[in-house]
Amino acid sequence: MPTDERLSDDQLQRIANDLRDNWHTGRQVDFEEAIAFHESLPPSKQFATVLESADRPLLQPRAGVPCLEEQIDLLRYLQDEGGADLLPTTIDSYTRDNEYEKAEEGLAASRGSEENELNGFPAVNHGVEDCRRLIRALDAPVEVRHGTPDARLLAMVTLAGGFQSFEGGPISYNIPYTKRHDLATTIEHWQFVDRLCGAYTERGVTINREPFGPLTGTLVPPSIAIAVMLVEGQLAATQGVRSLTLGYGQVGNLVQDVAALRALRALGEEYLPDEVTVTTVFHEWMGGFPPDEARANGVISLGGATAAVAKPDKVITKSPQEFQGVPTKEANAAGLRTTRQLIDMMIEQDIDLGGIDEEQRLIERTTHALMEAVLTAGDGDVARGVIEAFDSGALDVPFAPSDAAKGAVLPARDDDGRVRIFEFADLALPDDIKEIHAARLGERARTEGRDQSFRMVADDVDAISDGKLIGRPTGDGKPAGGASDAD
Amino acid sequence: MPTDERLSDDQLQRIANDLRDNWHTGRQVDFEEAIAFHESLPPSKQFATVLESADRPLLQPRAGVPCLEEQIDLLRYLQDEGGADLLPTTIDSYTRDNEYEKAEEGLAASRGSEENELNGFPAVNHGVEDCRRLIRALDAPVEVRHGTPDARLLAMVTLAGGFQSFEGGPISYNIPYTKRHDLATTIEHWQFVDRLCGAYTERGVTINREPFGPLTGTLVPPSIAIAVMLVEGQLAATQGVRSLTLGYGQVGNLVQDVAALRALRALGEEYLPDEVTVTTVFHEWMGGFPPDEARANGVISLGGATAAVAKPDKVITKSPQEFQGVPTKEANAAGLRTTRQLIDMMIEQDIDLGGIDEEQRLIERTTHALMEAVLTAGDGDVARGVIEAFDSGALDVPFAPSDAAKGAVLPARDDDGRVRIFEFADLALPDDIKEIHAARLGERARTEGRDQSFRMVADDVDAISDGKLIGRPTGDGKPAGGASDAD
Amino acid sequence: MPRTVILGVIGSDAHVVGITILEQALSSAGFEVINLGVQTSQDEFVSAAKSHDAEAVLVSSLYGHARQDCEGLHEELDAAGLDVLTYVGGNLAVGQNDFEDTRETFREMGFDRVFDAETDPEEAIAKLRSDLQLTTTEAEQIKVDG
Amino acid sequence: MPRTVILGVIGSDAHVVGITILEQALSSAGFEVINLGVQTSQDEFVSAAKSHDAEAVLVSSLYGHARQDCEGLHEELDAAGLDVLTYVGGNLAVGQNDFEDTRETFREMGFDRVFDAETDPEEAIAKLRSDLQLTTTEAEQIKVDG
Ligand code: B12
Ligand code: B12
Secondary structure (H helix, E strand, O other): OOOOOOOOHHHHHHHHHHHOOOOHHHHHOOHHHHHHHHHOOOHHHOHHHHHHOOOOOEEEOOOOOOOHHHHHHHHHHHHHOOOOOOEEEEOOHHHHOOOHHHHHHHHHHHHOOOOOOOOOOOHHHHHHHHHHHHHHHOOOOEEEEOOOOOOHHHHHHHHHOOOOEEEOOOOOOOOOOOOOOOHHHHHHHHHHHHHHHHHHHHOOOOOEEEOOOOOOOOOOOHHHHHHHHHHHHHHHHHOOOOEEEEEEEOOOOHHHHHHHHHHHHHHHHHHOOOOOEEEEEEEOOOOOOOOOHHHHHHHHHHHHHHHHHHOOOEEEOOOOOOOOOOOOHHHHHHHHHHHHHHHHHHOOOOOOEOOHHHHHHHHHHHHHHHHHHHHHHOOOOHHHHHHHHHHHOOOOOOOOOOOOOOOOOEEEEOOOOOEEEEEOOOOOOOHHHHHHHHHHHHHHHHHHOOOOOHHHHHHHHHHOOOOOOOOOEOOOOOEOOOHHHOO | OOOOOOOOHHHHHHHHHHHHHHOHHHHHOOHHHHHHHHHOOOHHHOHHHHHHOOOOOEEEOOOOOOOHHHHHHHHHHHHHOOOOOOEEEEOOHHHHOOOHHHHHHHHHHHHOOOOOOOOOOOHHHHHHHHHHHHHHHOOOOEEEEOOOOOOHHHHHHHHHOOOOEEEOOOOOOOOOOOOOOOHHHHHHHHHHHHHHHHHHHHOOOOOEEEOOOOOOOOOOOHHHHHHHHHHHHHHHHHOOOOEEEEEEEOOOOHHHHHHHHHHHHHHHHHHOOOOOEEEEEEEOOOOOOOOOHHHHHHHHHHHHHHHHHHOOOEEEOOOOOOOOOOOOHHHHHHHHHHHHHHHHHHOOOOOOEOOHHHHHHHHHHHHHHHHHHHHHHOOOOHHHHHHHHHHHOOOOOOOOOOOOOOOOOEEEEOOOOOEEEEEOOOOOOOHHHHHHHHHHHHHHHHHHOOOOOHHHHHHHHHHOOOOOOOOOEOOOOOEOOOHHHOO | OOOEEEEEEEOOOOOOHHHHHHHHHHHHOOOEEEEOOOOEOHHHHHHHHHHOOOOEEEEEEOOOOHHHHHOOHHHHHHHOOOOOEEEEEEOOOOOOOOHHHHHHHHHHOOOOEEEOOOOOHHHHHHHHHHHOOOOHHHHHHHHHHO | OOOEEEEEEEOOOOOOHHHHHHHHHHHHOOOEEEEOOOOEOHHHHHHHHHHOOOOEEEEEEOOOOHHHHHOOHHHHHHHOOOOOEEEEEEOOOOOOOOHHHHHHHHHHOOOOEEEOOOOOHHHHHHHHHHHOOOOHHHHHHHHHHO
């Protein structure tokens, strides 16, 4: 079982050597020469520099297509027509599974056809030099966004290729993204990734790391998401990461979202070492979207409005085509501009929302309890603690597909639309906190004249795509809104 | 000069008889038979009933095309695909000028072609029976929306035709809409319209009247808009109108907009007789829109969010194609659905904004001062008072094209984006209020390191279409945002 | 007797929320649901169908690789001597495709029915009942039992 | 000597904000602006151009009836013996038309230049300077004077 200790240079070296042979592009990686490439990049392409010095929330979309030229065109479009401040490269699903052979086939097939046969950019297959072509061709810094439990080779290739930010983490890219990876292994794999980032950082090339805050994207209670961010931040800091962007996915309740982002920032400062620069990223609604672009624009706009009030360092935008499939570049750019309009119209307004402090205190108390449980479970070691805590269910994520988590905790919205916990299962929370959740959900149940049940959870899962925030029952036994609103 | 007295039945009758001959369809109007038609309508088509009994903000678009069948299709589409709760029929510009001959030509030309040769529905030319066809064909109540200074014949025909709500008023459809109509005449003309509505009302067919709150749509200070609403409300009430919907156009500052809507409602109750049912309507941003649908969706969404907090009885929506020209039906429906999504996601949230009460008090004090000035100018008669007040500039509207107003008052945004008065000209405000405005604008001038000037006003006029709320200068002497943001 | 259906997300897709909702809806409708979870291989579908003597196999895919992941599934089912009803649903294509083309593709691959992501669970259940020739009374019976 | 331009909104159109901004921009650029305001008839444009010996007539229209309102304007100008530069700008068509078609229509009607609603005042001023053959120095001169 891994412990939260820094990998030695030797270990780093040895693992890197082993990985080199997993796919032929691994052999292109040369650390010294990579440092030189990074040093040749202007400040405007240095991820941490741009992000940490920004005076307004920066916008970043998601985007990845299989072929290099198309990926360049896509990102350039998002930069020029969407006004993206930071660029992404979303990796395909085969690469996420380390199935480079299949990715190679998909890439070849995509090259020969109009259709994209991969749902992202297979960076390992492209190799170091093609990654650099991408970096050179664009004016903004670029991040690798993926969902890969074992992202070691991906990190080696992309960091050598000039990317300066790397999303994910041992929990956030395991629990929501896979079924059979155990946490001990993903922690070890990410210790390597973080150590590699640390190695660059020590040589003056700061690599930004961004744990994936939204987790399953579906009604995740803020305290759970934040606890995972803190644990991943701590693990990364141990390996020498010095630029950390902690994430949080919009739940749609303005007060709760602002409170959660403030709590995330405050707790980040509290739990992470001083030498780490902590920034925050807000993800526009990550759950099911309305099957209607007009309504989707409303969801996106509420995200923009929330960002204008909470002022995170970065916002990951959605497109109005989120429901349907990978968006066209036009729709992707439209999501950026809609968000930008909201932020720029609202950010100078003095918006003082009542109830934020109270909600923030509740989130912080709850997160403290979860962090406490992790540390206790690990006898003071956060790596062991998080494995034990997920194993026992003391820490858990709703709708987790992974065998490594109980996935037994269930969220539901209260009468105000804030996400509360309906089923705690073994979540390590003190009774007084549980009572607050229960009381709020009790209120809602009374308002609706029905019992709390999985039906309520299911209604809440569908609510936003059905056009509401809260999945209230309607006369006909179906939640309000409903398919008839779509077009 | 008119005074605020109720027209006698004789006067009503005489004027109506004269008007009948202005265009042949006037002769189709038969009051008794019209009452019978209205009585045949189900409650779901009764405008006042639907509006006044609603438990959430109702949505209404703007829409008018020349031909009957197309107008029916358009409204049906907005009802079915946009989820419009209340329907409009926007009248063309020739009818607004009482140029029925030209409207007839435009209608004939439109019938023969794919193109629409009129910018609205020429209801007078269509006549009573065609209006009724429209009313019968739809499931929701329909309002006449126009901008006609002398709307007497239009009212006769459309009310007989089954419309149950009529927008406008002697000031709000004069000052922003025309150059050469004097207020004395438009007041007389609207006394007839209001008396006609009163006559229906007395027979049990409540006709809803809606003074046009946004006025010139361009940075109108809330107090000015509200004062005009109150005056028009009083004039209408005198003539027997019992269902009044007072309007207000979004300025884009959340706190100021919510405060203004609350002030509008409170002052409406204060100034209007008890027997009048007062409701409020919020117009999504009425000034220049961004030349980009994605950004326009952001503007619309801020309107929806504001409505969710302020909870007006009705919201008039915009479409993402507002900048370009009369929208397609799809875009119009999209504006409705985007707005609905925001309202439905936010309306159950407890959003308690700091500073609203203070802003509301300022708006109410300022409006009181303006109303005071009107009453004084008219020796206690609101009709005479408003004519005198506009003549002296004691009451004034920014960017008024009308010779009947000074149009000398100039608005600008303060550092928080709230609309303040930069140039008072002869506006009848006490010094302490003027000082508040001056102080806020002084702050902004200091922030920007420039003097208050028309340039600042011009920058604010362009700001939202350029992607910001406040027209801050940028290095290059142009306001922030700028044409390059458009696409 | 409750009818058994196999449910799972195919390939390396991890989108679990849809099948969680589906499982619950199918169970309350009286079906016996074997939920294989996410990232289920073709083999797992086939052997589960066999060992549970299932009447239908419900394949979910959201992440855009459904076509690749489902290729050969029907051949494997045939090889195992299974003549079960097969449904596939979710976001079946990468990008903004026209659903009718997608439906055609999956019908040709052998699926009895193809559902898009707007599908309400009730809709799928109604089809399942009719395809399995459950009479309304039988269906209601099941509901009462379930 | 400042050059005189006539500015107004034609027909029964009351959209005043655009010409208010234009007036201010033209004046600060050193032009002598005769602003006829909104709802200006063709006759008013023609007689103002004549009486002020104007070098350009700038017609604005926003409400969608520009084509009808401008028909015959150039014939009237000709009849009055005026050979002035004519610009038209704003929202010139009803609905969501393609601007190139609209531009063509108004060019054929005789306008020297046709501007859409995205036009920045500075853009129109630059064109005006070049069409009136104001040298840069002359233009700058004007700016200093203005
Ligand atoms: C939540 C979400 C996630 C979460 C998933 C968490 C989890 N483990 O479940 C996270 C963030 C982890 C995620 C990751 C990814 N996602 Co994702 N995700 C979504 C999102 C926003 C909602 C999905 C959802 O939960 N909906 C709610 C449930 C209730 O609805 P549902 O899943 O559609 O299921 C219903 C119906 O489809 C139907 N149904 C489904 N299956 C079947 C089967 C049968 C037989 C029948 C009858 C009916 C049926 O009934 C269900 C119940 O009502 C969708 C977009 C959207 N729809 O708004 C994208 C989306 C599905 N994801 C997408 C992608 C590309 C990915 C990633 C590959 C890339 C990425 N963005 O990181 C990874 C893949 C990871 C992996 N290995 O699978 C794409 C798929 C693109 C495509 N098909 O063209 C989508 C459409 C987003 C987009 N527009 O790009 N995602
Ligand atoms: C504010 C507004 C109003 C206000 C006007 C107040 C007033 N008296 O000025 C009110 C609410 C009263 C109004 C009324 C109407 N309006 Co209106 N209005 C607008 C709106 C939202 C903004 C216009 C504006 O002030 N823009 C800001 C200024 C600075 O920009 P601008 O006017 O475009 O001018 C700039 C450029 O166009 C250019 N320019 C303009 N003219 C010229 C000329 C030359 C020579 C040059 C070089 C450049 C140039 O330079 C200007 C300065 O930068 C526009 C839509 C939009 N653009 O967002 C609709 C819009 C113009 N209105 C429209 C319509 C239909 C009407 C009405 C007929 C119907 C109605 N909705 O009630 C009435 C008409 C009344 C009448 N008799 O004219 C339509 C026109 C449709 C079309 N052309 O197809 C529009 C486009 C809205 C829409 N999408 O339907 N409106």
